[in-house]
Amino acid sequence: MNVKTKEYLPGQHPDLPPPPGTFGIIGWLKSNLFSSISNSILTILSVYLMYLLIDGAINWFILDAVYDANDKPSCRKLGDGACWAVITRRVDQFIYGFYPHAERWRVDITFLMLFLAAAPLLYPEIIFRKYLLWFSGLYPFLAFILIKGGFFELELIDTNLFGGAMLTLIIGVTSIACSLPLGIILALGRQSNLKLVKILSVCFIEFMRGVPLITLLFVASTMLNYFLPPGTNFNLLVRVIIMMTFFSAAYIAEVIRGGIQAIPKGQYEAADAIGLTYWQTTRFITLPQALKISIPGIVNTFIGLYKDTTLVVIIGLLDPLGIGRAALADTKWNGLSTETYLFVALIFFISCFAMSRYSLWLEKKLSTDHK
């Protein structure tokens, strides 16, 4: 320790490397995992616990698991781990519900096209964005024609047959896509100087936020018939999507309102002073900033909405959870609820995790503070 620090003349000090053990992997380990004796003990204990957990999990999930069997008893004979047969035997139902086998290519194509349609909206830097945006605009109609049929020799498919992950995607994606613009309009309406617009927006938002989604779904499935002219047969799936859209739009509106209120007054004054109109200010100043602030809240709402689609089970639609419950009700598979619910959870986790990652990426990309 008595190595003398070298002396430099004022203004001559060169850049030196940091002392050893304070940077790189070793530095990281030292400061994060082994900074003190108790910390080191905790680290070792946690690693041991993790080993136990992961070891057990790998055995149960993979090594000792049974992937195909005719029923639960034969499953149990083949291995001690998970009985994935309950899933593999019905995996097509988990994906397509009861959509006719021969027509499932239509769902596949629609699903693949979804990525192409979403890409220009989610990644503004994509090549050929202009043309792809046209495709995005067309996509809802294409998807409807393909999935529902009834046009161009395509067989008409009853929406009662829709189910599984496909149903979740249809409800989730449509409601998400519709609730964002509706939420923006409601948020602007709530901030509007026009009293009537403001009152209507506030009423809509407060009503939708004030009732449980499940009651809205019941309204959709039963009561809406009373309000509609007699004889109209309004598709149940459409009604559910409308209710889901309204419900999440109310939340989105509040999230965005928070974003709008976070914008300093000076921004509007500057916009006024250079002569922008209300709509120009909204488009170029208010919304870009408000939406950017609101991304975490908006995605949070979307994730909530996506998971809430499982509630449609209660009004008799068969989303993955519904299919899983139907599987469990089958005497052959009775009691395999762990495997079934884990699989259903996985289906939802994939989409929700993707949304969450996307939002982090977008936040980072839009950040203009320090670049």
Add this chain to the structure above:
Amino acid sequence: MVKKKQEKVIKINEMHKWFGTFHVLKNINLEVSQGERIVICGPSGSGKSTLIRCINRLEAHQKGDIFVNGIELSGDLKNLEAIRSDVGMVFQSFNLFPHLTVLENCTLAPIWVRKMPKKDADTLAMEYLTRVKIPEQAEKFPGQLSGGQQQRVAIARALCMKPQIMLFDEPTSALDPEMIKEVLDTMIELANTGMTMLVVTHEMGFANKVADRVIFMDEGEIIEQNTPKLFFTKPKNKRTKLFLSQILNH
């Protein structure tokens, strides 16, 4: 007759303004000629900001009238945006749009209010950014610039609308001392081009050098106005003397 009217770009007659029941501006009479440079000073809360904000109708007055370029500012004005785009404003806190680059800050209004093609707007903006001496920052975001640079961008942004009149509300009071000079220099250059300017500031050096007239406000009234030389050497009113002694001797 007509010619004389056009010379006065701003005319304020017996104007009053209230915030709720608080009488913030009292019987303001002010005429500003084309090319005139006016510095407004006065203690905090005396209504300086409010007065210049009435000129581009960021605030509405309740009594009396205000003419800008011969057009009366009133509640049923249809093309308020058109008038505002002829009056540039620079704020104490810059108020740049943080999500747009410096260049986009400058081109937004020319493109959407003046309906200028993007290319022309870019050229115009670069011209003004060069004039305020920061063309190399065009692609950066405001948050990456120093305060003085931001304020110069704000000046360039206002100038891109080719305004007839420029309003400055304490443009240097949020800046560190070493940055005040660069902004004041920009403003002096602007004054030399013959721009009509109304500047709220306590930079008396600037007033002395540039102003044609200094206006002293207190408690919502114009107490005294004079050429800078007479204003600083022979203030008439007691309150003016007090104010001057406070800001000059600290």
